[in-house]
Amino acid sequence: MNDFIFTYKKLGLKPTLLLTLTFFYVSFIGIYFHELWMDESHHFLLGSDSTNFLDLFKNTRYDGHPILWNYLIHLISLFDKNPFYMQLLHIIISSLTVFVFLKKAPFKLWFKIAFLLSYFMLYEYTIISRNYDLGVLFMIISCVLYSKRETHFSLLCTFLALSCNTHSIFIIIAGAFLTSILIVQYSQNRFWLFKKYWKGYLIFLIGLALAFYQIIPAQDATFFDKIDYSSIYQFAKSFMALFKALFPIVDFTSINYWNHFYLIENFKIIAVLLGCISWFIPFLLFNKNKNILFFVYLTIGGFIAFEMLTQRFGTRYNGLLFITIIIGLWMQYSEKNKPFFKINLSKYNSKIIFTLMIIQVFSGTLAYGLDIKHTFNHGESVASFIKKEKVNPSEIITLCESASINAYLPCNLYNLCYQKKQGYYLWNEDCDELYKKSKHELLELAITAKNKKKKIFFIVNEPIKIDKPITLNNKIYTLSLIKKFDGAVKHNYYIYLIQRND
Numbered sequence: 001m002n003d004f005i006f007t008y009k010k011l012g013l014k015p016t017l018l019l020t021l022t023f024f025y026v027s028f029i030g031i032y033f034h035e036l037w038m039d040e041s042h043h044f045l046l047g048s049d050s051t052n053f054l055d056l057f058k059n060t061r062y063d064g065h066p067i068l069w070n071y072l073i074h075l076i077s078l079f080d081k082n083p084f085y086m087q088l089l090h091i092i093i094s095s096l097t098v099f100v101f102l103k104k105a106p107f108k109l110w111f112k113i114a115f116l117l118s119y120f121m122l123y124e125y126t127i128i129s130r131n132y133d134l135g136v137l138f139m140i141i142s143c144v145l146y147s148k149r150e151t152h153f154s155l156l157c158t159f160l161a162l163s164c165n166t167h168s169i170f171i172i173i174a175g176a177f178l179t180s181i182l183i184v185q186y187s188q189n190r191f192w193l194f195k196k197y198w199k200g201y202l203i204f205l206i207g208l209a210l211a212f213y214q215i216i217p218a219q220d221a222t223f224f225d226k227i228d229y230s231s232i233y234q235f236a237k238s239f240m241a242l243f244k245a246l247f248p249i250v251d252f253t254s255i256n257y258w259n260h261f262y263l264i265e266n267f268k269i270i271a272v273l274l275g276c277i278s279w280f281i282p283f284l285l286f287n288k289n290k291n292i293l294f295f296v297y298l299t300i301g302g303f304i305a306f307e308m309l310t311q312r313f314g315t316r317y318n319g320l321l322f323i324t325i326i327i328g329l330w331m332q333y334s335e336k337n338k339p340f341f342k343i344n345l346s347k348y349n350s351k352i353i354f355t356l357m358i359i360q361v362f363s364g365t366l367a368y369g370l371d372i373k374h375t376f377n378h379g380e381s382v383a384s385f386i387k388k389e390k391v392n393p394s395e396i397i398t399l400c401e402s403a404s405i406n407a408y409l410p411c412n413l414y415n416l417c418y419q420k421k422q423g424y425y426l427w428n429e430d431c432d433e434l435y436k437k438s439k440h441e442l443l444e445l446a447i448t449a450k451n452k453k454k455k456i457f458f459i460v461n462e463p464i465k466i467d468k469p470i471t472l473n474n475k476i477y478t479l480s481l482i483k484k485f486d487g488a489v490k491h492n493y494y495i496y497l498i499q500r501n502d
Contacts, residue, residue, distance in 0.1 A: 004350040006333050007108045020099045023116055027091040030127040030368055036083055037377040037490045038425075040129045041403035044083045045423035047073025049412070057214075062221045062427035066165040066214045069131035083407045090129040094121075097137040104144045106333040111357065115326065118360035119248040120319035123367040132316055135166035136323055139173060143327055147334040149181060157200035161207020168215050169320045171208065172302035177327070178204060180295035220428045227311050238307040240264070242282075242300060243275035245321035246356055248363045250370065257370050258489050259315050281356075282325065285349055292331050299324045322360070329353075371489075378485035379404025382459065382493045385483055395453055397446045399434070400461040401491045413459075416446060439464045443479065447472055447498060456498040457482075463494050469501070476501045 036044070046063070047070045050056035056074055060067050076085050098121075102112055115121055125133040138159045145156040160174040185193050194201065228234065244261060251260040263271040282300070286293040303320055307313060375381070382405045386396070398405070399416040403424060406412045412423040417431035434442070443458070443466065450456045451473075458464075463484070470477040478499050486492040 005108055005111045005329065005353060006106050008106075010104075011102055011109065011112070013103075016099060016102045019102055019113070019116070020095055023098045024091060024095040026122075026368075027094060027126050028088075030123075030371065031084075031087040031091055031129070033372040034087070034127050035376045035378070035380050035488075036087075036129070036404050036407055037379070038401045038403055040086075041083070041379060041407040042424050043070055043130070044073055044077075044086050044407050045403055045412075046070045047075075047086075048077035048081050049423050050074055059424065060214070061218050064215055064217050064221075064427075065131065065167060066211050068162075068165045069134055087129045090133060091126060093133050093137060094126040097121075097133060097140055100137070100140050100144065105140075105330060107329075111353075114357035114361050117364045118322070118357070119250075119363035119367060120322050120360075122364035123371070124248075124316050124319055127368065127371060128316070130316065131167050132169075132319065135163045135170035138163035138166065139170070139177075139323065139327060142174075142177065143330045146181075146331060153197050153200040154203060157204040158207075161204045161210075164204075164207050164211040165214070168211070169303065169306060169317055171211055172306060173299050173320055173324055173327070174204075175208075176295050176298040176302060179298065180291050180331075183294070184291055218428065222427060226432075234311050235308055237313050238304045240271070240275045241304060241307060241313075241318055242278040242321055243271065244315060244318040246278055246281065246325075247274060247359055248315060248318070248322075249359065250363065250367050252366055252370060255374055255487065255489060257367070257374075258376075281352060282328070284346065284352060285325070286328050286332065288346060289332060289335050292328050292335060295331070296324055296328045325356075375488045377401075377404050377490045378488045378493050379491065380408050381485050382495070383408035385485075385495070391457055395450070395455060396457045396459065397449060398459045399442060399446070400459050400493060402459070404491065405459070405493075414449065416442070416449060419449065439466060440470065443470055443477075443498065444472055447477055454500045454502070458496045458498055460494050460496070461491055464496060470498075 043065075046059055047056065050059050050070075053071065053074075056067060056070055060070055072089060073086050076089055079085075098116055101115065105112060105115075107115075121136075125136055142156055142159045142163065145152050145159065149156050157178065160178055163170045163174045185197065189196070247261070247263065249262045250257040251262045251265045253262070253266070254260060261271070263274065282296045283293065286296055300321060303317070307317070379401070385391075386393070386405075386409065393409070393411055393413060396413045397416050398413045402413055402415055402422075406423040412421045414420065415422040417434050418426060434445075437445070442460075443464070446456060446458050447470070463481070464479065466479050470479065478501060480497050480499070481494060482497045483495040484493070486494075
């Protein structure tokens with residue numbers, strides 16, 4: 001396997017820059033055609049609507065995320081509140097990650113290019129603008145420092161601490177990474193361990209404490225209210241996490257391809273079998289080194305615990321396990337073999353790695369192409385319609401995924417759930433009860449909220465069917481659909497005009 005994926009020759013600066021610029025160009029085309037959806041818009045509005053750092057910290061206390069990414073958005077929004085610049089910042093971070101990987105990773109060129117075109121690197125962590133790519137960048141830099149950890153241990157711990165402060169799932173991989181180093185250090189010199197490395201561990205613990213302080217939501221948060229720990233199905237979904245990381249072929253037969261897997265949707269038995277096999281792939285790849293094998297399975301175990309606790313199963317989370325495999329291979333380059341078994345279990349590793357990377361390239365380019373082909377979300381189109389038709393924002397009420405609309409407007413729209421103008425989402429308020437109401441009741445609530453208006457534009461994600469006029473407080477209101485935006489990957493929108501007949 002060593003000769004198949006590893007090389008002693010470093011990639012020169014010119015080809016590194018050329019490949020990085022090519023990746024940036026491809027990413028730029030991707031974000032040009034990609035429409036922001038709820039999560040992207042929510043975090044953009046958190047950063048852009050906050051007046052300063054303290055205000056941002058207060059606004060994110062229900063989010064369950066460290067605020068590093070939101071703060072970067074806040075800084076760029078001070079110059080321009082166009083969400084495109086958030087997307088531009090994101091692909092710059094991705095391109096920086098690519099540059100470091102191309103220049104410093106000990107892999108052959110084919111493997112490096114395959115990583116660039118992998119599902120998670122090309123699409124999930126580049127085209128979709130979220131906080132994950134920052135964590136990948138800091139982990140890649142940590143890998144660069146891994147072989148120099150004796151002399152650069154504090155710097156290594158600094159980047160691991162920064163990784164913890166990008167997203168909660170990176171606490172898992174950063175903690176497992178450092179734990180694997182700690183075990184080796186302890187076995188080599190247990191008596192001088194903390195005397196020699198205490199600064200690095202202190203830096204990491206401070207970073208970890210800061211991350212937890214930001215992640216733990218306030219007492220009135222509704223994050224865990226909907227979780228059913230008695231559901232066997234929810235726990236069973238965690239079993240497929242490694243499969244989704246290694247075989248992320250999106251369901252290209254459906255417009256709702258994102259977060260849906262072709263094999264799971266169409267060949268469930270094959271998917272389950274591959275899901276079982278997936279658990280043994282890390283053992284085959286890393287059985288020659290006990291420490292790396294421990295790191296990989298500790299990360300997988302921590303990730304499964306995270307999924308069971310939070311019951312969050314998005315594909316973006318599964319990418320952590322793919323990154324873990326890449327990091328394990330990188331670590332293996334600079335480590336001596338310490339086999340788990342005396343017999344050779346790595347006979348087919350080259351073929352396994354080649355197959356996995358081919359699947360990643362296919363999945364990445366497929367998802368990239370589907371994103372260009374289909375409208376991901378119609379929020380930007382709705383905002384354009386509002387501006388083109390010069391609709392007065394004071395006459396608009398939303399009961400929908402409104403963050404993706406607000407991101408493209410100069411002011412936030414009135415949200416029926418929060419009963420005020422609101423951009424980003426407030427996770428301490430549960431809107432489910434509102435959505436359970438009948439369409440007639442929702443229309444009455446909308447009319448009541450704007451009872452002084454003769455006409456109201458009501459924006460929802462699902463069509464409303466009302467056959468008769470609405471009578472409220474001895475006044476008659478008619479409902480008419482004036483525009484619909486459907487056929488999107490994520491959210492469709494329907495704009496209704498509620499007119500009072502005087």
